[in-house]
Amino acid sequence: MLRLALKMLFGDTAKYLMLVAGLAVATFLMAQQTAVFCGLMSWTKSTLKNVPAPIWVVEEKVEQANETNPLLDTDVARVRSVSSVAWASPIYSGIQRVRLENGNFKIIQLIGIDANTLAGAPAKMLQGDLMKLRLPHSVIIDDLGVQRLAKKRGDKVKIGDAFEINDQEARVVGIADAVNSFTGGPYVWTTYERALQYVPAQRKMLQAVICAPREGVSLEQAIADIRKETGLKAFINREATFEEFMSQTPEKPTTNFNVSTMWWYVKNTGIPISFGTTVIIGLLVGMAVSCQTFYSFVLENMRHLGALKAMGASNGTLCLMLIVQAFTVGLIGYGIGLLGTAGFAFGALKNEQPPFYMPEFVPFAVLAVVLGICMLAALMGIWRVSRLEPAMVFRS
Amino acid sequence: MTNDESKQLAARVRGVSKSFGDGESRIKVLKGIDLDVRRGDITMLVGPSGCGKTTLISIIAGTLAADEGELDVFGHDLRKMSKAAITRFRAHHIGFIFQAFNLIPTLTCAENVSVPLLIQGLSAHKAEKRAREVLAQVGLGDRIKHRPSQLSGGQQQRVAIARALVHEPKLIICDEPTAALDAKNGHVVMELFEHVARGQDRAVLIVTHDNRIFHHANRIAGMDDGQILEVHDVDADHPPPEHLHAPERL
Numbered sequence: 001m002l003r004l005a006l007k008m009l010f011g012d013t014a015k016y017l018m019l020v021a022g023l024a025v026a027t028f029l030m031a032q033q034t035a036v037f038c039g040l041m042s043w044t045k046s047t048l049k050n051v052p053a054p055i056w057v058v059e060e061k062v063e064q065a066n067e068t069n070p071l072l073d074t075d076v077a078r079v080r081s082v083s084s085v086a087w088a089s090p091i092y093s094g095i096q097r098v099r100l101e102n103g104n105f106k107i108i109q110l111i112g113i114d115a116n117t118l119a120g121a122p123a124k125m126l127q128g129d130l131m132k133l134r135l136p137h138s139v140i141i142d143d144l145g146v147q148r149l150a151k152k153r154g155d156k157v158k159i160g161d162a163f164e165i166n167d168q169e170a171r172v173v174g175i176a177d178a179v180n181s182f183t184g185g186p187y188v189w190t191t192y193e194r195a196l197q198y199v200p201a202q203r204k205m206l207q208a209v210i211c212a213p214r215e216g217v218s219l220e221q222a223i224a225d226i227r228k229e230t231g232l233k234a235f236i237n238r239e240a241t242f243e244e245f246m247s248q249t250p251e252k253p254t255t256n257f258n259v260s261t262m263w264w265y266v267k268n269t270g271i272p273i274s275f276g277t278t279v280i281i282g283l284l285v286g287m288a289v290s291c292q293t294f295y296s297f298v299l300e301n302m303r304h305l306g307a308l309k310a311m312g313a314s315n316g317t318l319c320l321m322l323i324v325q326a327f328t329v330g331l332i333g334y335g336i337g338l339l340g341t342a343g344f345a346f347g348a349l350k351n352e353q354p355p356f357y358m359p360e361f362v363p364f365a366v367l368a369v370v371l372g373i374c375m376l377a378a379l380m381g382i383w384r385v386s387r388l389e390p391a392m393v394f395r396s
Numbered sequence: 397m398t399n400d401e402s403k404q405l406a407a408r409v410r411g412v413s414k415s416f417g418d419g420e421s422r423i424k425v426l427k428g429i430d431l432d433v434r435r436g437d438i439t440m441l442v443g444p445s446g447c448g449k450t451t452l453i454s455i456i457a458g459t460l461a462a463d464e465g466e467l468d469v470f471g472h473d474l475r476k477m478s479k480a481a482i483t484r485f486r487a488h489h490i491g492f493i494f495q496a497f498n499l500i501p502t503l504t505c506a507e508n509v510s511v512p513l514l515i516q517g518l519s520a521h522k523a524e525k526r527a528r529e530v531l532a533q534v535g536l537g538d539r540i541k542h543r544p545s546q547l548s549g550g551q552q553q554r555v556a557i558a559r560a561l562v563h564e565p566k567l568i569i570c571d572e573p574t575a576a577l578d579a580k581n582g583h584v585v586m587e588l589f590e591h592v593a594r595g596q597d598r599a600v601l602i603v604t605h606d607n608r609i610f611h612h613a614n615r616i617a618g619m620d621d622g623q624i625l626e627v628h629d630v631d632a633d634h635p636p637p638e639h640l641h642a643p644e645r646l
Contacts, residue, residue, distance in 0.1 A: 001514050004503060011502020307498040310459050312487020312515045314480065391454035393494055394571045 001313070005321035006328060008301065015297045019290055019329040020336065023370055026286020027337020030279050031358065031366045032344050037275035038362070039348070039355025044265045045258045046179040047093055048237050050142070050187050051111055051120040053210030054219055056257050057088070057226055057234045064264035065257055066182055068093065070204035075232060079209045084225040088211035089114035092195040095183060099164040102151045107185035110165070112195025120210050122189060128159045128174025133191060137162075139170040142178035144352060145186030165198040180352055210237075223255055235260060242359055283369060290333075291377045294326055298381035303393065310390035322381040330374035334367055405468075406567045406599030407433040407456050412465030414451055425451045427622040428465065435566065438593045438600045438612055443619035449603045450571060452619070456601065457490055457569050458482040470566060487515050491560030495572035497552045499544040505531055505555045506540040512563040530558040534588060550581025557588055568592065570602040574609055586612040610636040 009016055047065045048056065057079050059069035079088040092112030097105050113120035113133075121130055122140060132138055141149060146157045162171045170190070178187045190198070196205050209232075213222035223234035235257030248254045248263050266272050298305070305318055341358075348356035414426040425448045433439050433456065441449045454460035455467060458474050467474045470489055474482055491512070499508045509527035514520065528540050534554040544552050553573060560568050570589070574582035586609050593600040593614075602613070610616060616636055618626045630636050 003520055004500070004507060004511065004514065007507065008500060008502050303496075303498060304500045307492070307494065308511065308515070309483075310457065310486065310492050311512050312483055312485075312490075314483050317515070390459040391451075391457075393492075393498060394450045394454055394459070 001317055001321060002324050005324050008304070008321075009297075009325040009328060012297060012300075015293055015300075016329065018293045019297070020333045022289030022293060023286055023330055023333025023373065024336040024340065026282045026290070026373065027334045027366055027370055028340045028344075029282025029285070030369060031338060031341040031362060033275050033278045033282065034362050034366070035341065035345065035356050035358035036348075036354055037271065038359055039357040040182070040271060040275075041262045041265060042357045043180055043182045043355045045261045046181050046187075047109065047111070048257055048261065050122060050178045051091060051093070051113070051210065052123050053089075053120055053237055054212045055085075055210065055223060055226070055234055056091075056237050057209040057211060057230070057232050058207075060231065060233050062233055064261040065093075066261070067264075068207045070202065071206040071209065071232070072204060073206050075206060075230065076209050078230045079211055079226060079232070082222075082225050082229045084213055084217040084222045086212045086214040087117065087119065088209050089117055089119040090192050090206050091120055091208040091210050092192055092199070092205060093207045094199060095185065096165055096188075096199060098149065098170065098188070099167075100149060100151060101161075101163065106148055107183060108145070108149075108165075108188045109181045109183065109185050110195055110198065111187060111189045112192040113189060115191035115193060120189075122176030122178055122187075124177040126175045126177050128172070130174060132173035133189065135173060137169045137171045137194075138173040138190065139165075140174040140176050140189040141172055142176050142187040144178070144180055145188065146175055148186045166200065168198055170198070180355065184353075220255065242361060283373075286370065287373050287376065290329070290373050291380055294329075294374075294377035295380045295384075297325075298322065298384055302384065302388065305385055306388055306390055306393040309385075309388060310393050315386050318385045319378075319382045322385065323375075323378045326374040326378035326381070327371065330370050334370045337370075338363060338366075404435045405432055406435050406470060407431075407601070408466070408468040409433075409452075409456065410466040412452070412455060412462045412467060414448075414455060414460070414463050425622050426455070426462070429622075429624055431617060431624055431627075433567070433599050433601050434615070435599045436594055436597050437614035438589055438602060440610065440613040440616045441601070441603045441619055442605070442607075442610070442616055445605075447619045448622040449619055453569050453571065453601060453603050456567075457492070458486050487512065488563070489565050489567060491563070491565035491568040493553070493556050493560045493568065493570040493573045495575050497544070497556045497576075499552060499555055499559070501544050504541050504543055505536060505547070505558075508544065508555055509558045509562050511559060512565075516563060527558070527562055530562045531555070533561075534558045548581070549576050550578070550584060553577060553581070553585050554588065557585065557592075561592060565598070567599045567601065570600065570604075572604055572606070573602060574604065574606045579608055582606065582609060607636075 059071055062068050076088055076090045079085055094110055096108055096110045098108050099105055115134055133140055149157050149163055157172055159172055162169055213219060219236045223236060226234035236255050237257050240256050240258045245259050248259050254260050345356050348354055409429055409431040412426055412429045415422050415424045417423055429452060443449055455462045506524050506527045509531055510523035513523035513526060531537055531540050534557055536554055574585055589600050590612055592598050613630050616628045616630055617624050628637060
């Protein structure tokens, strides 16, 4: 009977395609928009990824990595003086404009790192030599900068090419692999001292201190000691799990800078509402199209279902047929929608934009929602079929 | 005991009544119906539209419950059976032929015919094998892969007959089986019913307006206003009464 149910479904090509299309669009919207949102959220903490250090120390009011309040230069030494800290280095991080050889201006995310230790340097160099960063006017750019900072569209920046930051020469000595910045500007690393030369002077220029705990001291213990002894805010810098992200509460604020940064964007920008609205629209579109189409499919087949009932098919058999039909289109639509999302992901990851990151739970959550929609559609049909009088087949 | 009286009863209906609606709009559609449907016979129910024919066959088929009266089908008192038990009973003992054929358009003839066997729980392979045999018996052995839309009205009705016979029910209930057919196809279909009833000792109960097929009946029950007014045994010596040819004059 279930095979016949599927043949009945596939035989009504128009409705079948409509159902699959509705669920595929819903799947695509829910999965793709969630992944773009998660990607965008992961971009908010790109500085933390691109300036790798186990602990970030910032001014007491700071909540996120892209908006730091400056510290006193002496704060580096204060952090170093904490007994559980192994080393500490200054970091400059800020948005600047560069002037290219053709006269165009571009936004960059300038990172200044300690010249002696090179702590905070990119983890993976694609070309060039990290050590050459110590040479005069040297900078390292990320792979996005290779295209963005080129003289003209289509060209690529090569090692040895130069541009200007605040009318001062910056010569590329290396290209690094990096996560895109939230602002969309490429990352440019230089030494801390040179960064201060590039940037218009302010009374306080130190944006953060990065450090690591001594051997045998936990990160939690180290940040507690730093907070206690310096009065500065110290955060752990490590990848956040979904559970860790969701466990953040105002009463128990996180000590993970990644979590704190992402939550700041969730609470202070319209990004979640914007993406959430699209996801809900996807859900509603899928629900409306699928439920309406499936219900109409059931109504059109009511005579046949009535005949089956008259011939001795039980309510249970008919309900199972409807569930199989609904879940089949659900799984096919989900598969197509996810395939479309994968295609989008392929393009996004290849071009490194728009942001795209799909946590493992997203496909399962979307599948659950799609199957929920299908169950609702099936239940509407089941409601009609269970009330169907088999005697209706005798009425012309 | 006459030869006709010796035939086994398929269905015995006594004092069956049925009403629809509530309050002032309540209408009594059947008013104390008595009827015997015998195996080996073609029994026809004739009468004007709205006289209760379809309601009566629905009750005999167990697709509708009577308000009062006795209803015995092959020794089973349907009024005492649960809905689920009646559904199972229908699946095993009753074959249906509908006016509009009610073949599922997306299924092939063989698949349509195999439906009653699948309902009984037979495997698809065995059901289709049996369906092909029955299709061959109704002269459609070369149409097993065709869909209903690829067949003429007569052929579709023969597929519907094959579907009604495939699980070898003892009672076949037909609602206007020849209404959509021309005289030639109607004749072919009725010959099939004669073979089924008399050759295979099954009961065939037909609701019809089609006076072209009256001579195929063994018994004709004339209905009007929810009552059976007359029952005629028909054979070569006793043709259907003329007045039945215009049921509105019953």
